[in-house]
Amino acid sequence: MIKQDLNELESKSIYIIREARNKFKNIAALWSMGKDSTTMLALARKAFLGKIPFPVIHIDNGIDFPETYKFREDLAKKWNLDLIVAKSEIKPELSGFSCCGSNKTEALKEVMSEHNFDALIVSIRRDEHGIRAKERIFSPRDQSFKWDYKNQPEEIWNNYTSSLDKKGHIRVHPLLDWNEIDIWNYIKREKIPINPLYISRNNYRYRSLGCTHCTVPIKSNAKNVNEIIKELETTNIEERSGREQDKEKEYVMEKLRSLGYM
Amino acid sequence: MSTNDELNKIAEELWKSPSEDNWSKFRETVKKSKAKYYKVIYTKSLGSKEDLRKSYAELYDSKFKFITKIPIFKEVNGKVEGATINLEGLLNANKPDEVETEVENKEKNEK
Numbered sequence: 308m309i310k311q312d313l314n315e316l317e318s319k320s321i322y323i324i325r326e327a328r329n330k331f332k333n334i335a336a337l338w339s340m341g342k343d344s345t346t347m348l349a350l351a352r353k354a355f356l357g358k359i360p361f362p363v364i365h366i367d368n369g370i371d372f373p374e375t376y377k378f379r380e381d382l383a384k385k386w387n388l389d390l391i392v393a394k395s396e397i398k399p400e401l402s403g404f405s406c407c408g409s410n411k412t413e414a415l416k417e418v419m420s421e422h423n424f425d426a427l428i429v430s431i432r433r434d435e436h437g438i439r440a441k442e443r444i445f446s447p448r449d450q451s452f453k454w455d456y457k458n459q460p461e462e463i464w465n466n467y468t469s470s471l472d473k474k475g476h477i478r479v480h481p482l483l484d485w486n487e488i489d490i491w492n493y494i495k496r497e498k499i500p501i502n503p504l505y506i507s508r509n510n511y512r513y514r515s516l517g518c519t520h521c522t523v524p525i526k527s528n529a530k531n532v533n534e535i536i537k538e539l540e541t542t543n544i545e546e547r548s549g550r551e552q553d554k555e556k557e558y559v560m561e562k563l564r565s566l567g568y569m
Numbered sequence: 570m571s572t573n574d575e576l577n578k579i580a581e582e583l584w585k586s587p588s589e590d591n592w593s594k595f596r597e598t599v600k601k602s603k604a605k606y607y608k609v610i611y612t613k614s615l616g617s618k619e620d621l622r623k624s625y626a627e628l629y630d631s632k633f634k635f636i637t638k639i640p641i642f643k644e645v646n647g648k649v650e651g652a653t654i655n656l657e658g659l660l661n662a663n664k665p666d667e668v669e670t671e672v673e674n675k676e677k678n679e680k
Contacts, residue, residue, distance in 0.1 A: 369651020370621070370641060372661060373607070376654045396648055504661060511663035519609040519641075519653055520624070524663045 311489050313496060320347075321354040322465070323444055323481040324428065328360065330469040331426035331477065335391070337415075338363045340375045340502055341516045344430040345382070346490050347482055349499045351428075352386065362389040364418055364427075366411050369394065370518045378502045385500075393418035416452060419476060426477045434486050435546060443468075444483055450474040487546050488539045495532045506530060515546050572602040573636050576628070580637040587643045592655050595639070599658070604628040604636055606662040609653065618649040626653070629662060 324347075327334055336351065336359075338344045351359045365379060383390045395414030419427065433440040441456050445467035448454055460468040469477065482490075494501060504513040504524075511524035512535075525544070529535040579598045582591050611624040621642045628636045643652040 370609075370624075370653050371651075373653055373656040373659060374661060377657050394650065396650060508660070509663050520611045524661075 309486060310492065311484075311486065313489065313493055316485055316489055317350065317353070317493070319484065320350045320481040323467075323479065324351050324354045326467060327426055327428060327445070327477075327479040327481075328355075330467075333422065333424050334426040334428065334479075335362045335364050335419075335422065335424045336428035337430070338365055338379075338388075338390075339430075339516070340365070340371075340378050340382075341430075342490050342494060342501060342505060343432060343482055343485075345501065346485075346493055346499060347428065347430040348382075348386065348388070349493075349497055350481065359386070359388060361428075362391050362422070364391045364393055364415075366414050366418075367392050367394050368411060368414075368518055370520055372504055372516070372519055374504050375502055375516065378500075382500055391418060391422070412452060424476060426479055428479045428481060430482050431480055432482050432485050432487070432490075442478075442480055442483060444480050445469065446478040446480065448475050448478055454478075488536065491532060491536050491539060495536065501532070505535065507534075572598070573604075573630075576602045576604060577637045580639045583639050587640050587652065589643060589645060592643055592652060596655055596657075599628075599656075602636070603630040604659060605631045606633065607656050607659040608662040609641060610638075621649055621651060626656060627662075628659070633662070 336344070336347065338348060348359060348363065351361075363383075379390070382388070393414045395410045418424075431439045431442065433442065438456075441459075443459050443462055445462070446454065446459065447468060447470075462468075485493075493499070502513075502516060504516060506512055507527045507529050510526060510528060512527040512529060513522060514525050514527070516522055527535075527538060529538045575598050579591065579595050583595060606629040608627045608629070609624065610627060611620075622640070624641055625638045626641050627638045630636055641651060641653050641656075642649050643655075644650075
């Protein structure tokens with residue numbers, strides 16, 4: 308796994324977050340309480356001198372891990388986050404590829420419309436999944452959240468698009484260039500709090516966190532951040548190998564994302 | 570009545586009616602019980618309310634002895650919602666079957 312310069316990555320991400328805040332009237336960030344979105348919040352705190360000046364949204368399908376809920380409550384309090392919990396109800400008529408499909412996207416649509424958000428910070432990384440590698444840093448979505456990945460704006464010399472269809476929104480991806488190991492090295496350097504499920508207990512730990520229905524732990528003895536980094540330096544296993552939606556037919560993630568999924 | 574019996578009783582009530590009132594009783598009871606670990610058992614994908622009704626959580630004590638199983642949803646005004654937040658305070662069992670063997674081995678070695 309290629310390690311990159313953390314100072315450069317940090318500087319670029321802070322620039323992107325500040326640009327987003329500057330270019331859009333009403334911005335919010337998605338927070339899943341995983342390592343990436345928590346790192347993004349730590350970067351946003353740095354970008355705005357300790358206080359994140361926009362709401363943080365958790366799309367809650369009610370079946371996240373109890374440890375994740377506890378982590379949400381503790382960190383929201385500690386970092387004084389303006390937290391919006393958007394409940395996603397299981398609706399049979401919306402049954403999609405998995406619990407992550409239409410139900411979560413529908414809840415996101417509702418909260419975006421209710422608060423009139425015109426931009427949304429999402430903590431995806433290019434190295435996570437082939438379809439995420441096709442993303443732009445500022446990525447337009449139309450009114451129905453659709454992503455036209457075959458027709459995207461160019462991003463030359465750090466000029467990002469801020470023009471959008473009147474009722475659409477822009478997805479902002481400040482962590483697009485980071486690798487998994489960069490995230491962990493940054494967590495270590497900045498002492499960022501992490502969800503306890505990442506730490507090995509009984510010889511297993513979670514490497515990528517979703518909800519209780521789509522994530523399985525991996526065999527691991529990594530009992531702290533240093534050991535996680537060591538483990539990643541030698542592993543050949545894909546990060547999202549424990550995620551159900553990635554194991555389904557190859558096009559599922561591509562289809563989910565084109566329909567508005569995170 | 571032991572705390573585990575109380576937990577079994579409230580689990581039965583939850584299966585009959587996963588109301589907020591019963592979940593509130595569960596949260597109180599589980600704190601006093603010997604339950605330490607949970608394991609969520611689920612259908613492969615969650616595409617309907619039925620999938621959520623079929624899913625459940627198994628509760629174990631500190632030595633991975635099974636205590637009871639509970640639903641992981643609640644019903645509010647006819648709406649079915651996930652309710653794993655009510656397990657807060659318990660630890661994810663990860664792989665209880667293998668862990669059980671480990672605990673047994675450790676106990677054997679200590680003897």
